[in-house]
Amino acid sequence: MKIVVVGGGxxxxxxxxxxxxxxxxVTLLEKGRGVGGRMATRRMEGARIDHGAxxxxxxxxxxxxxxxxxxxxNAVLPWYDMIRGREDLPRGWRHxxxxxxxxxxxxxxxxxxxxxxxFVERAESECNQWRISEREGEGRSLEAEHLVLTxxxxxxxxxxxxxxxxxxxxCMQRLxxxxxxxxxxxxxxxxxxxxxxxxxxxxxxxxxxxxISENQLKGISEKPAFTLHASSGYSEKFWDYPxxxxxxxxxxxxxxxxxxxxxxxxxxxxxxxxxxxxFGATHWHSQERNLTLAGDGFGGERIENAALSGWEAADSxxxxxxx
Numbered sequence: 001m002k003i004v005v006v007g008g009g010x011x012x013x014x015x016x017x018x019x020x021x022x023x024x025x026v027t028l029l030e031k032g033r034g035v036g037g038r039m040a041t042r043r044m045e046g047a048r049i050d051h052g053a054x055x056x057x058x059x060x061x062x063x064x065x066x067x068x069x070x071x072x073x074n075a076v077l078p079w080y081d082m083i084r085g086r087e088d089l090p091r092g093w094r095h096x097x098x099x100x101x102x103x104x105x106x107x108x109x110x111x112x113x114x115x116x117x118x119f120v121e122r123a124e125s126e127c128n129q130w131r132i133s134e135r136e137g138e139g140r141s142l143e144a145e146h147l148v149l150t151x152x153x154x155x156x157x158x159x160x161x162x163x164x165x166x167x168x169x170x171c172m173q174r175l176x177x178x179x180x181x182x183x184x185x186x187x188x189x190x191x192x193x194x195x196x197x198x199x200x201x202x203x204x205x206x207x208x209x210x211x212i213s214e215n216q217l218k219g220i221s222e223k224p225a226f227t228l229h230a231s232s233g234y235s236e237k238f239w240d241y242p243x244x245x246x247x248x249x250x251x252x253x254x255x256x257x258x259x260x261x262x263x264x265x266x267x268x269x270x271x272x273x274x275x276x277x278x279f280g281a282t283h284w285h286s287q288e289r290n291l292t293l294a295g296d297g298f299g300g301e302r303i304e305n306a307a308l309s310g311w312e313a314a315d316s317x318x319x320x321x322x323x
Contacts (some may be wrong), residue, residue, distance in 0.1 A: 001022070001024045001025070001145045001146060002025045002027075002028070002143065002144050002145050002146075003019055003024050003025065003026045003144055003145065003146045003147075003148065003317070004026075004028075004130065004132055004142055004144035004146075004147055004148070004233070005026060005027070005028045005029070005112075005148040005150065005273050006028075006029045006031060006120050006123075006132070006147070006148065006149050006150065006151055006159075007028075007029075007030065007037070007040060007149065007150035007151040007295065008029075008030030008034070008035040008036065008037055008105070008109075008114065008116075008312065009035075009036070009037025009039070009105075009295065009296070009306065010036075010037060010038075010039055010105060010303055010306050010307045011037075011150040011295045011296065011298075011299065011307065011309045011310035012028055012030075012035075012037075012041070012148070012150035012293045012294075012295075012310060012314070013035055013036075013105045013108040013109060013310065014066070014307045014308075014310035014311050014314070015109060015148055015150065015294060015310035015311070015313050015314045016028045016108070016109075016111070016112045016148075016293075016310075017108040017109075017111050017112065017193065018161050018311060018314035018315075018318075018320070019112075019312070020111040020112040021035075021111060021137075021315075022318055026111075026112040026113065027113045027114075027115060027142060027144075028109070028110065028112055028113065028114050028115070029113060029115050029118040029120060029129060029132065029142075030115070030116050030117075030118060030204070031117065031118060031119045031120075032116065032117070032130045032220060033116055034077065034102070034106075034114075034115060034116055034186055034287055035102070035105040035106060035108075035109045035118060035288075036101065036102035036105040036106075037052075037104055037105075038052040038053045038270065038273075038303075038305065039049035039052060039053050039056075039097070039101040039104065040052035040053070040101065040102065040218070041097070041099070041100025041101055041102045041103075042187065044187065044188065044189065044225065044264075044266070045189055045223070045264065046222060046223050047129050047189055047215065047216075047221045047222065047223040047224075047225035048100050048215060048220045048221040048222070048225070049100075049187045049188075049215050049220075049221060049225045049226075049227055050096070050097075050098065050100050050101045050213075050215060050218070050220065050227060051185050051187040051268055052101065052268075052270065053192075054094075054096070054101070054103055054201070054211065054213060054227070055079055055094035055095060055101075056095050056096075056104070056302070056303035056304055056307075057092060057093070057094060057095070057301075057302060057303070057304050058093070058095065059092075059304060059306065060304065060308060062174050062308060062311050063304050063307060064157060065306065066104070066307065067095065067134050069107065070103070070104045070107055073107045075096060075097060075098055075099075075103040075104055075106070075107045076097065076098060076103060076104055077096060077098055077219070078093050078094075078095055079093075079094045079095060079096040079099075079142045079199055079218065079219075080093070080094055080198075080199035080201075080267070081093045081094070083200060084188075085230075095140075096207055096218065096219070096220070097220070098220075099220060099272065100220050115140065117137060118134055118137065118140060119134060119135040119136070119137065120132055120133070120134065120159060120289055121133050121134060121135035121136075121162060122134070122159075122162055123147060123149075123159060123163045123165070124163055124165045125147075125165075125289065125290070125291075127143065127242065128145065128290060129143055129144070129146045130143065130144045130145070130146070130290065131143055131240055132144065133146065144188075145290060146290045146291070146292070146317060147290065147291050147294075147312060148291075148292045148293075148294065149291075149293050149294075149296045150293075150295040150309075150310060150313075150315070151293070152178075152180065152271075152272040152295065152297060153175050153176075153178035153279070153297045154178075154272075155293075156175060156293065157172075157175060157176065159268050165253075167286075167289075171284060174279050175279065175281055175293075177274045177277055178275065178277055178278060178279055178281075178297040179275070179277040180271070180272040180274060180275050180276060180297065181232040181235070181236075181273045181274045181276055182232065182235045182239050182269070182270065182271055182273055183210075183229050183230060183232065183235050183270040183273035183274075184197055184226070184230040184234065184235040184238060184239070184246060184250075184267065184269060184270075185228065185229050185230070185267065185268040185269070185270060185271075186226075186227075186228040186230075186247060186250060186251065186254070186265055186266075186267055186268075187225070187226065187227050187228070187265065187266060188225065188226060188262055188263070188264050188265030188266060189223060189224065189225050189226075189262070189263045189264045190214070190223075190224035190225060190226055190258065190261070190262060190263065191224075191260050191261040191262075191263050192224060192256040192258045192260050193224055193260065194214045194217065194226070194259055194260050195215070195225060195258065195259030195260070196213075196214050196217060196257075196258060197218065198217065199218065200213055200214045200215075200216075200217025200218045201213035201214075201218070202257055204231075205253075205257050206257075207231065207233075207234075208230060208231055208249070208255060209228060209230060209231060209234075209250065209254075209257075209261045210229045210230065210231045210232070210259055211227070211228065211229040211230070212226065212227065212228045212258070213226065213227050214226055214227075214258065216225060220276075224260070226254060226256050226258060226262065228250060229273075229296065230246075230250060232274075234250075235273075239269070243267045247265070247267060251265065262280070272297075273295075274296075274301050274311075275296050275297050275300060275301055277296040278297055278298060278299070278300055279297055280307065281298060282294070282298050282299050282305075282312045282313075283298050283299075283309050283312050283313040283316065284298070285308075285313065285316035285317065285320070287318075287320040290316070292313045292316060292317055293313075294309045294310050294312075295309060295310075296309065
């Protein structure tokens, strides 16, 4: 079966990987430059910086199978299971990508076709066939027997509106109820080594900051480089403000925490950082419509939950197709 998956985050990648391994012809469409979604790693002046999701956990046996694959491909490493003096944090190993958090997604992407910089303008179904067309760009279009959407729910609903898709009322109501937090992020270079102890991260150091880490200590960067995630409250308050107004107070606090000067920085806005209200099921699947929906807005906050949303979405498709 010819299947198109829209969205290159971990949900989409796991779903596409599993379907491809089962023998289906899978193409994944991603509006950005590559796979990973919030598992994002950026190069900056010779540094490598994780500026989205910082680690993943492994609780479920299916996630353990993924970990075994990624380990065999030399793509991941254990990072830490505890932080000294932070007994309030749950124990359990956090894993990171060997060369950044995009590494695991890139391993999965070896199994299917990826078309990057592809913004889906419309998805139209006729005679059990989907036609997916691109907004501007190269004007590309694809046909598929089954369509999987793993993009944020707001983007799903916008696509439905552009495409004239209207699902049953209960499903639409649950999609509209999904809510995500926002996160203002800062990343950049440091003048020298920071004073952070191993493993190189500090969670919730102030009311305004949820996370700060040093990527050289983390083991992914050749140069000292930091990542900072503002709290959801700070991010909501200053979301529409220019960088020059919200960033300097955070940069000042970051220098105090890191014990070193910041030499250069850029910002990033994560509009769908963490799901606050989910769909209420790990995915939605319709054999009649040849349509499946998944993502962290279905599975939940952790990378592991998002991955398993993609896994279970693939299982529903495989069950329907008799694969």
